[in-house]
Amino acid sequence: MEAWIEKLALYMQYPFVRYALIVGVLIALCSSLLGVTLVLKRFSFIGDGLSHVAFGALAVATVLQAANKMTVVLPLTLLAAVLLLRTGKDTNIKGDAAVAMISVTSLAFGYLLMNLFASSPNVSGDVCSTLFGSTSILTLTKQEVWFSVMLSVVVLLLFGFFYQKIFAITFDEDFARAVGVNASRYNLMLAVIIAVIIVLAMNLVGSLLISAFVIFPALSAMRVFHTFFAVTTCSAALSVVCALAGILASVLAGTPVGATVVAMDAAAFLLCWAVGRSGSGI
Amino acid sequence: MPQIVCENLCLGYEGETIVKDLNFSVEAGMYLCIVGENGAGKSTLMKAILGLRPPLSGRVVFGDGLEKREIGYLSQQTDVQKDFPASVREIVLSGFQGRMGFRPFYKREEKERAAQNMERMGIAGLSDRCYRDLSGGQQQRVLLARALCATEKLLLLDEPVSGLDPVVTADMYRIIGELHRSGVTIVMITHDVAEALPCATHILHLGRRVFFGTRDEYLREMKDTPEKKEGASHGSMD
Numbered sequence: 001m002e003a004w005i006e007k008l009a010l011y012m013q014y015p016f017v018r019y020a021l022i023v024g025v026l027i028a029l030c031s032s033l034l035g036v037t038l039v040l041k042r043f044s045f046i047g048d049g050l051s052h053v054a055f056g057a058l059a060v061a062t063v064l065q066a067a068n069k070m071t072v073v074l075p076l077t078l079l080a081a082v083l084l085l086r087t088g089k090d091t092n093i094k095g096d097a098a099v100a101m102i103s104v105t106s107l108a109f110g111y112l113l114m115n116l117f118a119s120s121p122n123v124s125g126d127v128c129s130t131l132f133g134s135t136s137i138l139t140l141t142k143q144e145v146w147f148s149v150m151l152s153v154v155v156l157l158l159f160g161f162f163y164q165k166i167f168a169i170t171f172d173e174d175f176a177r178a179v180g181v182n183a184s185r186y187n188l189m190l191a192v193i194i195a196v197i198i199v200l201a202m203n204l205v206g207s208l209l210i211s212a213f214v215i216f217p218a219l220s221a222m223r224v225f226h227t228f229f230a231v232t233t234c235s236a237a238l239s240v241v242c243a244l245a246g247i248l249a250s251v252l253a254g255t256p257v258g259a260t261v262v263a264m265d266a267a268a269f270l271l272c273w274a275v276g277r278s279g280s281g282i
Numbered sequence: 283m284p285q286i287v288c289e290n291l292c293l294g295y296e297g298e299t300i301v302k303d304l305n306f307s308v309e310a311g312m313y314l315c316i317v318g319e320n321g322a323g324k325s326t327l328m329k330a331i332l333g334l335r336p337p338l339s340g341r342v343v344f345g346d347g348l349e350k351r352e353i354g355y356l357s358q359q360t361d362v363q364k365d366f367p368a369s370v371r372e373i374v375l376s377g378f379q380g381r382m383g384f385r386p387f388y389k390r391e392e393k394e395r396a397a398q399n400m401e402r403m404g405i406a407g408l409s410d411r412c413y414r415d416l417s418g419g420q421q422q423r424v425l426l427a428r429a430l431c432a433t434e435k436l437l438l439l440d441e442p443v444s445g446l447d448p449v450v451t452a453d454m455y456r457i458i459g460e461l462h463r464s465g466v467t468i469v470m471i472t473h474d475v476a477e478a479l480p481c482a483t484h485i486l487h488l489g490r491r492v493f494f495g496t497r498d499e500y501l502r503e504m505k506d507t508p509e510k511k512e513g514a515s516h517g518s519m520d
Binding site: 040041042160161162163164165167168170171172174175176177178179180181222225226227228229230231 | 332333334350351353354355357360361362363366367368369372373375376377379380381382384386387388410411412414415428429432433438
């Protein structure tokens, strides 16, 4: 145990470990807050679809050799978020089928592009790290950390400020519209925030595992708590704890960051499920 | 000036008109029941009044001090709501959202009004309970309390008793009747004509024949043409 603590203290002296912790916790916090709304609105598949779009966009950015990949990835993902939200509402087109189509297409195109215009000799290594995040969180630059911090603060402020509105349109969008809440505006805001979070989270967990970040904490919290406020708070807390524990464990054990955090989230879900089954909840 | 005037409303979906040239008005103090077969356009009419789905043509005008956003709405239960983790208080308070603008928190008097409305609906003791754990009748009372937070002037109720057992249904009609007597205009969609008729002051019948008028006129009309399906091709529309 003591050896572990010493090892941890040693690692904490490296800025890249501290950066990873800061960014990891912030992303976990933001994605879990939004996750509650997404899961309840039956929108969790949009998160999944967007993460695949982000993968395709990243491939495009790599091929274009953009100096800052974010300048390509963020606008493309935002665009996809707005489009997906539209199809989700349109009852004529099957929303889930549209999402599935867009996500596999971006995945395939991304992989194609990365193979055709290989920028490094190790294509499969590149693809693997984009999909699963592997080590990129440990190579964050100071700029990227600041960027993540700023965006997270914006997301948190927006969520806090519009918390009651978000609750209203999540519980009953028709009623909210009828009494004059501009639901389309808030839906758009949610879509934009989700896109931003997914782009940020790509660094941490890679595009395949992002959905776990968004839905696991919310689902876990819903097993145990029965008010919207408690579910939101618990989801945020769980997510932060799992991210911290996961990142530290991965640093100590040398495992991939994203996969370790998601494994923690899954364990937390099982625990919450057991608690929810045994008692009547809180 | 009536609270709501519907002028030459045509309702329907792309290319398919369900309701044609509908004219009626809702005066303050009315208890209007909208009846008709399934697919006659009852819910579509309600959505047009609420501004959720624009009519194909015609218009809905608000007056008598009623603004569009001052309509309390009791919708049919959605799938999302059935297992929604929210306390009764959270839901009732959300009725105020429409008039909050960008204000992020509820004011003290709003919290008090919410408490009063829960008291009025007989659910004060449930305010910390989870919505999904309540019975169907209790859930409807919660949604009614929320609608009352949105307005005291006019309530639009879409099938408020569907899925409720007879005892709870009678209770629900009693509550709606009390609200009506306390001065709230009621517009209610129902397929349960027999249950709804005793309380209604006016009836709007949608379908192959369209009728709008007082309850007594409606009963007379029904008596004159007992063959409902073969009824007059035009109702007394005004």
